Amino acid sequence: MKKAYILLASLLVSSISFGQKNFTDQTRYIQTAGSATKLEGKILQVNIFVKLKDGPSFSKTQKTEILKILPHSENWLKREAGKYGKSLTISNKTYGTDKDFTISSDPDPDANNEKWTEEVLKQMGYDNPMDLYDELKAKDPFDQMYIVFFINAEAQSYSMPCDKDYEDDDAAFVESAAVFNNFEGKIITDKTEEYVVPHEILHLFGTLDLYKGPHQSEESQEFAIKTVQKSIMLGSEIFLDEDEEQWELPQYEIDEFNAYIMGLHNNYKKWYDVLAKKFAKSYK
Numbered sequence: 001m002k003k004a005y006i007l008l009a010s011l012l013v014s015s016i017s018f019g020q021k022n023f024t025d026q027t028r029y030i031q032t033a034g035s036a037t038k039l040e041g042k043i044l045q046v047n048i049f050v051k052l053k054d055g056p057s058f059s060k061t062q063k064t065e066i067l068k069i070l071p072h073s074e075n076w077l078k079r080e081a082g083k084y085g086k087s088l089t090i091s092n093k094t095y096g097t098d099k100d101f102t103i104s105s106d107p108d109p110d111a112n113n114e115k116w117t118e119e120v121l122k123q124m125g126y127d128n129p130m131d132l133y134d135e136l137k138a139k140d141p142f143d144q145m146y147i148v149f150f151i152n153a154e155a156q157s158y159s160m161p162c163d164k165d166y167e168d169d170d171a172a173f174v175e176s177a178a179v180f181n182n183f184e185g186k187i188i189t190d191k192t193e194e195y196v197v198p199h200e201i202l203h204l205f206g207t208l209d210l211y212k213g214p215h216q217s218e219e220s221q222e223f224a225i226k227t228v229q230k231s232i233m234l235g236s237e238i239f240l241d242e243d244e245e246q247w248e249l250p251q252y253e254i255d256e257f258n259a260y261i262m263g264l265h266n267n268y269k270k271w272y273d274v275l276a277k278k279f280a281k282s283y284k
Ligand SMILES: [Zn+2]
Pocket: 199, 200, 203, 208, 209
C-alpha cells in the first residue's frame, strides 16, 4: 500500500510540475516563454544586418532586396494567424542599414556559439538584450518582440527561442533568429527561399521542425509528410525532388499541430503526440 502511495505521489508531482499529461501539452508548456509568446497583437520585429570580420559587407541593393521580402513574411503570418481568428500587425525596426555590424565569432550553427549575438548588441550600445527590449518597449509598447539577424554568410538559418527553463534569464529572454544570406547555392531573397524567414520566426513562437533532426525521428518525419505536407515547418527539400519545381511562400501553411503548440487553437488531437514526442522526451 505504501509503495503505491509513493508511486501515486510522484506521478502527481510530475504531472503538476508540467501541469500536463501528454507530449503535446508538455511541449506547448515548455515553448511558451520569452519575448515572443503568442502570434497575435502588436509585434515588433527588430532586423539587424551583420557581416563576418573576414567576409564581405552587404551591398545597398542586397539590403533593399532583403527588406522587400519582409512584407511577404508579414502578410503570410497574418493570413495564417487569421485562419484561427487571430489578428496581428508587425512593425519593423532595422539596424545596420548604413553600415553592417561586424562579428569576429562564428555564427555558423555547427560552431555552437551564440556569443556573436552579444558582440552585435555591444556594438549597438547594449550590455544585455533586455536593455534593448526595455528601451524599445518604453518608446512604443508592443505585445511581442523578436530579433532577426541577417548575416552575410553561407550557412543554414536557425532560431534561438527561449523556453521555460530560461524564462528568468535576461540574456535568453529576448528571442532571435539567424538568417543567412545564402545556403546551398540559393539566396534568401529567392522566391523559393522566402519561406525561411517566417519559418525561423515561427520557432520563436514555439513551433517544432517537422523534418528529421532534433525535433523529429525518421518515423515522425514520415508521419508529418503524410499528415501535414504543406507545413512550413517541414521545409522545402524534404518532400520535393530537387528537379521538381520548389514551392513559394504562399503555398505553405502553418500546420494544425504547430498551430496548437503556439496556442492558435485549443483543439488537442491524439496524433499530435507523434510529432511532439522526441522534443518532449529530450526534456526528461
Ligand atoms: Zn526550423
